[in-house]
Amino acid sequence: MLGIWARSCVRPATTVSLGFQRSATTVAFRVGLAPSQLRSSPARPSTTIILGQVSLFRRANSTSPTPLPQPPLDSAPTPGADGKAPKESIWSRVRQAFRKDPQGVSSFRKIVALAKPEKKPLLIAVGLLLVSSAVSMSVPFTIGKLIDFFSSTNPQIPFGLTIWQAGAALLSIFTIGAAANAGRAMLMRLAGQRIVGRLRERTYAAALRQEVEFVEKGEGDVISRLSVDSSIVGESVTNNLSDGLRAIVMSSVGLGAMIWVSPTLTMLMMAVVPPVSLGAVVYGRYIKKLSNQTQEAVGEMTKVATESLSALRTVQAFNALPQEEARFHEKVSKVITLARKEAIASGIFFGSTGWSGNLTILCLLGYGGTLVSRGEISVGDLTSLLLYTAYVGSGLQMLTGFFSSIMRGIGAGGRIFEILGRKPLIPHGVGEDVPATMQGPIRFEDVKFHYPTRKNVPILNGFDLEIKPGETVAIVGESGGGKSSIHSLLLRYYDPVGGRITFGGKDIREFSTISWRNAIGFVPQDPVLFTGTIASNIAYGNPDATREDIEAAAREANCEFVWGMPNGFDTEIGRLSLSGGQRQRLAIARALLKKPKILALDEATSALDATSERRVNDAIDKILRSRQTTCLFIAHRLSTIARAERIVVLEGGKVTETGTFHDLVTRENSRFRTLMAAQLNAAAGESLVSERHEPREEGEEEVEDFAVEEVKDTAKA
Numbered sequence: 175m176l177g178i179w180a181r182s183c184v185r186p187a188t189t190v191s192l193g194f195q196r197s198a199t200t201v202a203f204r205v206g207l208a209p210s211q212l213r214s215s216p217a218r219p220s221t222t223i224i225l226g227q228v229s230l231f232r233r234a235n236s237t238s239p240t241p242l243p244q245p246p247l248d249s250a251p252t253p254g255a256d257g258k259a260p261k262e263s264i265w266s267r268v269r270q271a272f273r274k275d276p277q278g279v280s281s282f283r284k285i286v287a288l289a290k291p292e293k294k295p296l297l298i299a300v301g302l303l304l305v306s307s308a309v310s311m312s313v314p315f316t317i318g319k320l321i322d323f324f325s326s327t328n329p330q331i332p333f334g335l336t337i338w339q340a341g342a343a344l345l346s347i348f349t350i351g352a353a354a355n356a357g358r359a360m361l362m363r364l365a366g367q368r369i370v371g372r373l374r375e376r377t378y379a380a381a382l383r384q385e386v387e388f389v390e391k392g393e394g395d396v397i398s399r400l401s402v403d404s405s406i407v408g409e410s411v412t413n414n415l416s417d418g419l420r421a422i423v424m425s426s427v428g429l430g431a432m433i434w435v436s437p438t439l440t441m442l443m444m445a446v447v448p449p450v451s452l453g454a455v456v457y458g459r460y461i462k463k464l465s466n467q468t469q470e471a472v473g474e475m476t477k478v479a480t481e482s483l484s485a486l487r488t489v490q491a492f493n494a495l496p497q498e499e500a501r502f503h504e505k506v507s508k509v510i511t512l513a514r515k516e517a518i519a520s521g522i523f524f525g526s527t528g529w530s531g532n533l534t535i536l537c538l539l540g541y542g543g544t545l546v547s548r549g550e551i552s553v554g555d556l557t558s559l560l561l562y563t564a565y566v567g568s569g570l571q572m573l574t575g576f577f578s579s580i581m582r583g584i585g586a587g588g589r590i591f592e593i594l595g596r597k598p599l600i601p602h603g604v605g606e607d608v609p610a611t612m613q614g615p616i617r618f619e620d621v622k623f624h625y626p627t628r629k630n631v632p633i634l635n636g637f638d639l640e641i642k643p644g645e646t647v648a649i650v651g652e653s654g655g656g657k658s659s660i661h662s663l664l665l666r667y668y669d670p671v672g673g674r675i676t677f678g679g680k681d682i683r684e685f686s687t688i689s690w691r692n693a694i695g696f697v698p699q700d701p702v703l704f705t706g707t708i709a710s711n712i713a714y715g716n717p718d719a720t721r722e723d724i725e726a727a728a729r730e731a732n733c734e735f736v737w738g739m740p741n742g743f744d745t746e747i748g749r750l751s752l753s754g755g756q757r758q759r760l761a762i763a764r765a766l767l768k769k770p771k772i773l774a775l776d777e778a779t780s781a782l783d784a785t786s787e788r789r790v791n792d793a794i795d796k797i798l799r800s801r802q803t804t805c806l807f808i809a810h811r812l813s814t815i816a817r818a819e820r821i822v823v824l825e826g827g828k829v830t831e832t833g834t835f836h837d838l839v840t841r842e843n844s845r846f847r848t849l850m851a852a853q854l855n856a857a858a859g860e861s862l863v864s865e866r867h868e869p870r871e872e873g874e875e876e877v878e879d880f881a882v883e884e885v886k887d888t889a890k891a
């Protein structure tokens with residue numbers, strides 16, 4: 175009986191302990207990793223062979239930047255190595271799989287193209303990979319020679335080296351291998367992160383350029399594409415590519431070495447390769463399909479979370495926590511169901527490949543042991559052969575993992591390239607610039623419109639309106655009548671389905687959206703603030719604005735509250751850290767800073783109390799008096815409506831009445847009066863009975879008196 179232990183470094187992080195025992199009938203063989211080494215072993219697959227049983231553990235890259243749940247392919251232990259050489263290359267399998275999937279081919283090309291800017295570091299990494307793989311692949315050979323050396327009665331070292339010289343040479347080779355491996359890992363990781371970063375930036379830029387409808391209906395999905403899908407694609411082109419190359423080197427060099435040691439034993443092992451390759455292709459395709467579905471489910475899950483977290487105040491106010499949890503649970507369950515399918519598929523696949531691998535090892539040991547006992551091959555040769563078998567087996571296993579990861583990358587890539595390649599329905603930045611000095615009327619000419627998601631609900635149905643330069647028009651109408659939709663069309667969030675909108679006689683579709691939107695100052699119904707200072711919020715979209723410009727706009731919009739704040743314009747604010755009235759005045763300042771040709775105000779005073787409303791109205795009055803800006807505003811409040819030079823009543827998607835406030839209030843059977851009846855009566859009542867409850871402020875405008883007088887007259891009449 176012979177007992178020999180040798181320790182050798184295969185890869186920097188992997189120590190292989192080899193135990194070899196031989197008696198007349200039994201050959202037992204053991205290669206193992208200490209559990210601590212397994213735990214600390216990086217993303218590389220590790221091979222454990224215990225008494226002829228080959229198992230391969232793949233661990234997910236623990237430092238993966240992916241923040242959201244991933245399909246468990248890489249995280250589940252995948253036992254089994256099959257101990258056979260690849261007959262056909264991974265590329266031919268990839269090509270074969272893509273032949274029926276041209277979309278996959280184009281995604282694959284695009285993924286490869288993404289790696290182009292990283293060509294240099296990736297090529298260096300590939301060079302280092304070859305060096306470290308060459309060192310790794312020399313280990314079984316070295317171990318075989320060491321076993322023969324120690325078991326021989328007349329030990330001889332090649333090249334006439336002493337044992338110390340041979341030891342030093344091996345140590346140097348392994349150090350070079352370790353350094354190469356470390357360099358490869360660093361370069362690949364950095365290149366991967368840069369690719370993911372670029373991909374995210376491009377996808378984000380493409381998403382920002384889409385028409386609002388596209389993003390608004392799938393906000394969570396876009397976020398999931400930005401975070402999860404892009405990191406899967408990044409992993410595909412770097413880590414997985416590196417694994418794939420390493421697997422190819424391991425399998426082909428291992429196979430060559432095996433043939434060199436014993437062609438007969440190699441042929442025995444090759445018998446299991448074709449069925450495993452076929453299984454890998456089928457498995458890869460299935461994984462790709464599941465990966466697509468999983469990413470979509472993750473997108474849905476993110477959408478639910480984004481929606482409720484951004485409306486946390488409402489969720490808490492309505493005690494809707496259980497309801498939200500249930501909604502989220504439903505989406506999470508869908509992800510888990512898909513993950514289960516993937517786990518079952520990977521279990522079956524890796525279980526069966528492991529089983530066939532183990533069977534091959536058994537046959538190899540039985541037949542190899544016989545050859546050793548007959549003296550046809552040495553113990554060292556059999557050891558080398560078994561180690562190479564393990565290398566080839568693990569190489570093949572890695573190739574399968576690589577193939578399914580590439581498929582996942584293609585699935586995720588498809589979702590990203592869908593956004594990257596999508597042409598927005600409203601082209602971004604294409605068309606003429608609006609000339610700086612251009613002034614002219616805005617005309618809505620027979621405009622017809624419905625929302626893309628509700629094609630059978632007409633919103634505008636032959637809407638005609640002309641607003642002269644410097645004129646102020648208020649649109650009134652029933653709630654849900656389409657007033658805000660007019661602003662959406664003006665801002666080109668949507669285009670009309672019929673008719674056109676012109677500025678100075680030119681269809682606004684001829685202008686570039688960038689230039690056209692630059693000409694419009696927009697104050698939405700519920701102004702949005704961004705995290706930052708008050709100054710940065712006023713200067714939003716105007717990065718070149720000076721502090722003087724910002725302060726002037728704030729003054730014009732009656733934002734006097736800013737001067738009272740501890741840090742003035744440098745006060746940090748969040749999304750909701752100002753009152754409704756302050757937010758609206760800040761939004762007016764933001765719009766005015768642009769010095770817009772057109773001002774579009776949407777219900778700017780809807781959420782305000784009387785004092786705040788007066789402040790906002792004062793700000794609006796200042797703009798109107800200057801008559802430099804054409805104003806189209808939507809208002810419900812009489813005090814705001816009365817400020818407009820002309821009022822337009824929108825009903826049934828058309829203009830049904832138009833005129834001055836005085837005209838409409840005094841007109842017989844006026845639609846405006848019907849619409850405003852409640853407010854007119856309330857205002858009249860208030861005016862007649864108690865005159866005013868609010869103390870009149872200095873400088874309050876005549877227009878309000880005019881409105882009150884009109885209301886009084888009308889009520890009296």
Ligand SMILES: Nc1ncnc2c1ncn2[C@@H]1O[C@H](COP(=O)(O)OP(=O)(O)OP(=O)(O)O)[C@@H](O)[C@H]1O
Nearest residue numbers: 625627628633651652653654655656657658659660
């Ligand atoms: N993105 C959208 N997709 C589909 N339908 C929409 C969309 N936005 C609004 N609508 C519908 O279009 C109609 C007009 O909406 P709009 O916001 O223009 O009305 P509005 O007159 O401004 O109402 P309010 O005075 O209550 O703000 C409504 O019936 C609304 O439900």
